[in-house]
Amino acid sequence: MTGLPAKVTIYEVGPRDGLQNEKGLVPTDAKAEFVRRLVAAGLPVVEATSFVHPKWVPQLADAAELMTMLGDEGRDLPVLVPNERGLDRALELGLRHVAIFGSATETFAQKNLNRSLDEQFAMFEPTVRRARDAGLDVRAYVSMCFGDPWEGAVPVDQVVGVGKRLFDLGASQLSLGDTIGVGTANQITGLVEAFVAAGMTTDQLALHFHDTYGQALANAYAGLQAGITTYDASAGGLGGCPYAKSATGNLATEDLVWLLTGLGIEHGVDLGRLVETSAWMAGVLGRPSPSAVVRALSPGAAESPT
Known part of the structure; x- marks a missing residue:
């Protein structure tokens, strides 16, 4: 295919976004193994966890324990920090990459951040500034870019305005999230x-898709045609959002890898090892893998454990 990128970076979010909504607590040693x-x-970026308050996301209450368990290899793995308190914990552990998570809509900002759409920037500004002053790389997520379960369709200019404000705080990349798919x-x-058109370049943007309506792969292909070279994905298609009930699983990393391989786009991922990993995690969770490629290549992952 002509006009597509020669190489793509997959930003793996399974350990954080993939597991955060699991009802049963996953053991910390299993998360570290994951x-x-x-x-x-071969995944070049693996987002390990989030330093969110345990009250809001109990599944990630072991964030500090996990990063300590990962040791030196964990210091280059990104973590989500919702605010300055989260950043403090990341700095204490010597981590080098953090991410913030903003909202393109008023309602989701209130529900997810307990801030208004405008107030979120005041919360993030000192977090990003301190992180950059400490030499950390900062990524910014903006959620609800295409639709919000409470507000409906989100105007493009609103998404661009919020996204640019988040990026301009000092982020190196902005991930655009289709949170409810x-x-x-x-x-x-x-x-x-x-x-x-607003002045950002395609290498400053990433895309984050959910497969609620089965459109994640089609949307990834559209992103490739538009020149985007970084895609968030979750091993085995795990994930959802604890504050948006209609947000089902993320784009499965295996499904994305299959697409990229078929298009001749370099990604550096060993599909066999990745499928084995997702099949293993499906066993840990005690339910089938949502990924079509995992089900096709590892039939046991499609069966409910007895």
Whole structure:
């Protein structure tokens, strides 16, 4: 295929975004094993956890324990920090990459951050400034870029305005999230074009898709055509958002790898090892893997444990 990138970076979010909504607590040593397996499969970036308050996301209450368990290899893995308290914990552990998570809509900002759409920037500004002053790299997520379960369709100019404000705080990359999976290929193209028109470059943007309506791979292809070279994905298609009930699983890393391989796009991931990892995690969780490629290549992962 012509006009597509020669190489893509997969930003693996399974250990954080993939596991955060699991009802049963996953043992910390299993999380550490999950991270190590993903790194060994060739994934260049693996987001390990979030330093969110345990009251809000109990599954990630062991964030400090996990990062300590990962030791030196964990220091280069990104973690989500919701505020300055989260950053403090990351700094104490000597971590080098953090991410903030903002909202493109008023309602989700209130529900997820307990801040208004405008107030979120006042919360993030000192977090990003302190992180950058300490030499850390900062990534910014903006959620609800295509639709919000409470507000409906989100205006493109609103998404661009919020996204640029988050990025301009000092982030190196902005990840655009289809949090509830309602986006379609034409909307992906339009939003990327709007950000470029607003002065951002495609290498400053990443795309984060959920597969609620089965559109994640089609949307990834539209992103490739638009020149985006970084894609968030979750091993085995795990994930959801604890504050948006309609947010189902993330784009499965295996499904994305299969697409990229078929298109001749370099990604550096060993699909066999990745499938083995997701099949193993499906066993840990005690339920089938949502990924179509995992089910096809590892039939046991499609069966409910007895």
